[in-house]
Amino acid sequence: MNMIELSREEKERSIELILSHGLTKPKSLWRHFTDMYRALGFRHLFLNTAQPIIISVALMIGFIALFPLPYDQYKYTVLFASAPVFFIFVVLLSETVERMSKLYELKMTCKYTVRHVAAFRVLCFSLMGTVLCTLANLFIRFSDMNSFFRALSLSLCALFLFSFLGISVMRYFHSRWMHWAPVWLWMAVGPLPIWLFKKQWESFLAQVPVAITALIAAVALALFLRELQKLITIPQREVASYVGG
Amino acid sequence: MLAVNHVTKKYGTFTALEDITIEFTGGVYGLLSPNGSGKTTLIKMLATLLFPTSGEILWEGMEIAKLGERYREVIGYLPQDFGYYKHQSPRQFLHYLAALKGIDRSTASRKVPELLQLVSLGDVMDTKMRKFSGGMIQRVGIAQAMLNDPKILILDEPTAGLDPKERVRFRNLISELSKDRIVILSTHIVSDIETIANRVIMLKDRKLFCNDSPANICHTLSGKVYETWEIESVAQPHFPLTQRQEDGRTLVRFVCETGCPEAARPVTPNLEDVFLYVYRDQVM
Numbered sequence: 140m141n142m143i144e145l146s147r148e149e150k151e152r153s154i155e156l157i158l159s160h161g162l163t164k165p166k167s168l169w170r171h172f173t174d175m176y177r178a179l180g181f182r183h184l185f186l187n188t189a190q191p192i193i194i195s196v197a198l199m200i201g202f203i204a205l206f207p208l209p210y211d212q213y214k215y216t217v218l219f220a221s222a223p224v225f226f227i228f229v230v231l232l233s234e235t236v237e238r239m240s241k242l243y244e245l246k247m248t249c250k251y252t253v254r255h256v257a258a259f260r261v262l263c264f265s266l267m268g269t270v271l272c273t274l275a276n277l278f279i280r281f282s283d284m285n286s287f288f289r290a291l292s293l294s295l296c297a298l299f300l301f302s303f304l305g306i307s308v309m310r311y312f313h314s315r316w317m318h319w320a321p322v323w324l325w326m327a328v329g330p331l332p333i334w335l336f337k338k339q340w341e342s343f344l345a346q347v348p349v350a351i352t353a354l355i356a357a358v359a360l361a362l363f364l365r366e367l368q369k370l371i372t373i374p375q376r377e378v379a380s381y382v383g384g
Numbered sequence: 385m386l387a388v389n390h391v392t393k394k395y396g397t398f399t400a401l402e403d404i405t406i407e408f409t410g411g412v413y414g415l416l417s418p419n420g421s422g423k424t425t426l427i428k429m430l431a432t433l434l435f436p437t438s439g440e441i442l443w444e445g446m447e448i449a450k451l452g453e454r455y456r457e458v459i460g461y462l463p464q465d466f467g468y469y470k471h472q473s474p475r476q477f478l479h480y481l482a483a484l485k486g487i488d489r490s491t492a493s494r495k496v497p498e499l500l501q502l503v504s505l506g507d508v509m510d511t512k513m514r515k516f517s518g519g520m521i522q523r524v525g526i527a528q529a530m531l532n533d534p535k536i537l538i539l540d541e542p543t544a545g546l547d548p549k550e551r552v553r554f555r556n557l558i559s560e561l562s563k564d565r566i567v568i569l570s571t572h573i574v575s576d577i578e579t580i581a582n583r584v585i586m587l588k589d590r591k592l593f594c595n596d597s598p599a600n601i602c603h604t605l606s607g608k609v610y611e612t613w614e615i616e617s618v619a620q621p622h623f624p625l626t627q628r629q630e631d632g633r634t635l636v637r638f639v640c641e642t643g644c645p646e647a648a649r650p651v652t653p654n655l656e657d658v659f660l661y662v663y664r665d666q667v668m
Contacts, residue, residue, distance in 0.1 A: 179483045186480065241467020245528075248431050248461040250453050250486035 168368045175251055175259055184259055187240075191232035192267075199225040199271060208333070214279055215293055215344035220329045221275065222294040223301035226268040227321040230261060230305065234318040258370045261306065265363065268298050285349070292352040293344055299359035301325055306366040310373070385409050386430070386536060386566060391439035393425050400425045402590045404439070408536070408566045412558065414577030414598075415570040416655075417587040418663050423570040424464060426587070427540045430568060431461045443536075457486070460534030464541040466525040470514035474505055474524045477513065481528045492531075499527040503557065519550030526557060537567045543576050555580055574656040584655065588662060598655050605653035605661060611637050612648035620645050625660045 145153070166174070176184065203210075203221050210217045237243060237253050246253045272294035281287040305321030312320070332340045386408040393401040401422045415423050428434040429441060432448055432455065441448045448455045468477055475496055482492035500509045503523035513521065522542060529537055539558070543551045551573075558567060559580045571577060577584060577598075584601055586593040594601060609625070612618060615636040622640040629635075637651065639661050644650060 178486050178488075183480055183483045241465055242469075243467075244428075244431075244433055244463050245461060245467065245481075246484060247433055248456055248459060249481065249484035250456055251484050252456075256484075 165372070168364060168371070171255075171368075171371050172259055172262065175255060179251060179256070184256060185263075187236050188229075188233050188260065191229050191236060194232060195225045195229035196271070198228050199275075203275060208337075210279070213333075213341050214281075215290060216333055216341045218272070218275060218279065218290050218294045219297045219344055220333060222272050222297040223268070223321075223325055223329065225271050226264055226298060226302055227305060227325050229264045229267075230257075231318055231322055233257070233260060233264075238318070255371055258367050261302070261370075262364075262367060265298065265302050268302075269295060272298055289345070289347075289349045289352070292349050292356055293347070296352045296356040296359065297329070299356050299363050301329075303359045303363040303366060306363060306370060310366060310370055385442075385444065387442045388426075388430075389440050389442065391426075391429065391436040391441060393422075393429065393434065394437040399590055401587070404587075404592050406585060406592065406595055408568065410564070410566055411582035412562045412567045412569060412577070412580050414581030414584045415568060415587070416572070416574065416577060416584050416659065417593075418572055421587045422590055423572075423587065424540060427538055427568070427570050430536070431459060431538050432456065453486075457532060458535040460529035460532060460537045462522075462525045462529045462537075462539045462542055464544065466521065468513050468521060468524060471512060473510045473512055474500055474527070475509045477524065478528055478531060482531050485532045487532060495531060496527075499530055502530075502560075503527045504553075517550075518545045519547065519553070522546060522550070522554065523557070526554075526561075530561060535565050537561065537565055539567070539569045541571055542569065543571060543573060551576065574659050578655045586659075586662060593662065601658055602653045602655060605639060605658055607650060608639050608641055609637065609651050609653040609657050610640055610645065610648040611635055611651050612645070614647050617647050618645045623661060623664055625657050 199221060202224050203217060206213070206217050206221075208216065234257060237246075237257070240246075243253060246256075273291060276287060276291050276294060279290065281290060301321060301324065304324055308320040308324065309317050336343075388404055388406045388408075391401060391404045392399065404426065415426065417423055425434060429436060430448075435449055443451060443455055443458070446455075469480075472480070478496045478499065479492055482496065483489075487495070497506070497509060500506050503526055505520060505523055505527070508516075508520070513524065516524070526539075526542070529539070542558075543554055546554060555576060558569065561567065562580070569577060569581070581598060583595060584598050585595045586601075594604075610622075613633055613635055615624065615634075615638065618638070618640070620640050620642045622638045622645070625637045625639060627634050627636045637657070638648075639657070640648075
């Protein structure tokens with residue numbers, strides 16, 4: 140049988156061609172989000188989220204305003220506990236709005252499902268949470284820049300830790316009510332140390348080096364972004380809904 | 385081709401569907417069975433809202449769960465309980481869903497009015513949907529399912545709650561849309577699919593009971609369906625199907641497996657006869 144003998148160079152070119160056609164490079168998180176933004180636009184991505192955002196901002200402000208301990212003595216405690224409030228409630232409320240909508244199933248059969256849109260929103264909500272944390276830190280008025288950065292790094296540390304933990308729990312466990320997990324998590328870890336340790340907790344937060352809290356915040360942010368990437372790329376899982384028929 | 389291979393679906397210990405094997409090639413497939421027989425479960429698995437406990441569903445030889453968005457791009461789905469935003473007009477709503485389906489804006493701007501014209505909503509495309517009747521909403525539902533020109537159109541109980549006139553209009557619309565695509569239509573209303581389905585799929589006791597043309601399915605009762613004005617005179621064991629009033633008398637249609645009874649005349653069986661007979665233990 141006559142066989143054409145390929146040169147090494149030709150073989151390599153052929154392999155490259157097959158691989159370039161056969162393998163598609165996975166999209167980065169940024170690419171996913173820019174594609175989605177181009178396709179959907181701001182208005183469609185944030186449809187029906189005005190109420191959850193307003194309610195969550197009000198909850199965060201209310202939490203700080205109604206905090207039962209004097210916040211000139213418990214500045215760091217207040218900031219640490221309040222930092223994730225906006226984020227966890229806005230995620231909970233916007234997810235609840237989606238799940239209660241009769242369009243939920245239909246949206247899950249589209250190219251961009253509820254899960255994809257939620258991932259985009261979660262990222263935006265975390266950015267909004269960062270802005271709110273910064274504003275809260277400015278509102279509290281620290282005497283020096285060092286205290287301000289300590290407080291800011293503590294706030295962001297709490298925000299990104301809860302963001303990461305909340306999204307991880309929602310991704311790993313597929314229960315119908317799992318979108319409530321970040322709230323329970325925050326209630327268990329956020330205000331609990333205050334009631335248990337009171338002044339010691341404030342002293343501890345005031346003494347943790349800024350470098351450590353900033354490092355934890357950065358690591359938590361990286362883990363949070365990795366979780367978002369996974370949330371977008373995992374295979375479609377079953378819609379938690381009652382099935383008749 | 386869309387292939388359902390030995391699919392079983394369980395919810396905990398409850399088995400909703402067992403060892404279902406069906407091939408969909410083209411045309412209208414009517415999924416006909418009483419409520420609670422697993423139609424919606426099957427439909428939801430085809431729409432990737434549920435996944436089989438065992439078995440596989442393949443589109444062009446690839447498992448639909450693995451195809452992900454590439455499969456979702458070829459399907460159009462109208463759920464049983466179709467939701468919509470009341471404050472939006474059909475045009476706004478369809479633009480929103482077109483964006484979710486990844487259709488670019490210029491294509492959507494052309495396609496949306498076209499589809500709304502097709503479903504006879506052209507003159508109300510900018511009216512808020514809160515003013516719409518059930519039939520109009522279902523037509524919006526069909527229009528959204530057609531946005532991406534799907535190769536597979538999945539309709540779950542699309543005529544539920546429609547009046548007879550809307551139902552006929554809907555049937556004609558489905559018939560029009562069925563060219564060059566697979567249309568899977570689930571219903572428990574026989575007349576919905578009697579005239580438009582190329583094949584009828586019936587489920588019974590969680591399993592596939594039959595998958596055949598309406599003519600062949602009707603043929604299974606050939607020579608066994610009768611009508612009589614005097615049902616009390618029929619001595620043989622029989623199963624009454626329907627009755628209707630004419631001139632103050634009652635004409636009873638029934639199935640008799642043991643030859644033609646006296647005072648009864650044989651009639652050509654229709655799909656409703658088969659449905660009532662097959663599901664005689666379930667139909668109330």
